[in-house]
Amino acid sequence: MKYCSGCNQKLFLSSFHRAVRGRLGVAHKCKQCKSVYAKKRYQENRVTILEQHRDYYQQNKLHIRKAQQQYRIRTRDQRRHRRAADRALHRALHRARLLSATPSWLSVDEKKLIRALYARRKNDEHVDHIVPLKGDGVCGLHVHWNLQILPAFENLSKGNKL
Numbered sequence: 001m002k003y004c005s006g007c008n009q010k011l012f013l014s015s016f017h018r019a020v021r022g023r024l025g026v027a028h029k030c031k032q033c034k035s036v037y038a039k040k041r042y043q044e045n046r047v048t049i050l051e052q053h054r055d056y057y058q059q060n061k062l063h064i065r066k067a068q069q070q071y072r073i074r075t076r077d078q079r080r081h082r083r084a085a086d087r088a089l090h091r092a093l094h095r096a097r098l099l100s101a102t103p104s105w106l107s108v109d110e111k112k113l114i115r116a117l118y119a120r121r122k123n124d125e126h127v128d129h130i131v132p133l134k135g136d137g138v139c140g141l142h143v144h145w146n147l148q149i150l151p152a153f154e155n156l157s158k159g160n161k162l
C-alpha cells in the first residue's frame with residue numbers, strides 16, 4: 001500500500017503505474033489522478049500538443065511510415081488468416097442454412113432443378129432466395145421456385161429484406 005500524492009488515499013500498488021525511479025517502484029500519483037491530470041493538461045494545451053504531434057510527425061515522417069509499413073507486413077498473415085476463417089465460417093453457416101431450409105419432401109427432380117439453376121449462374125451473379133432464408137419473421141425455403149439469379153450487387157444490397 002502507498003499514499004497517492006494527488007488524492008492522498010492509501011491504495012494498493014496496483015493502483016499506481018510502474019515507475020523505475022519512484023518509491024516502491026511506482027509513480028507518486030495513482031492511475032486515476034494521473035489520468036485526470038493528463039486530461040486536464042490536454043484540454044488546456046490542446047493546440048500546443050497537436051502542434052507538437054504534427055511537428056514530430058513531419059520530422060520523423062520517413063521513420064514513422066517505415067514502421068507502419070513494417071507493422072502491416074508483420075501482421076499480413078494474421079489478417080489473411082482471419083479473413084479466411086471469417087469466410088469459412090460464413091460458408092459453413094450458409095450451408096447449414098441451406099440444409100435446414102431444404103424440405104425433406106423435395107423430389108429428386110426438384111433437387112435437380114436447384115442444381116441446374118446454380119449451374120446456370122455466371123461469375124458476376126448470385127443465386128438469390130426470393131423469400132429470404134433468414135428474413136424478418138419469415139423463413140423462405142431452399143427450393144427452385146424460391147430462387148432467382150440476380151446480378152451480384154443487387155443481391156448484396158437487398159440484404160435480408162423483401
Ligand SMILES: [Zn+2]
Nearest residue numbers: 004007030033
Ligand atoms: Zn490519487
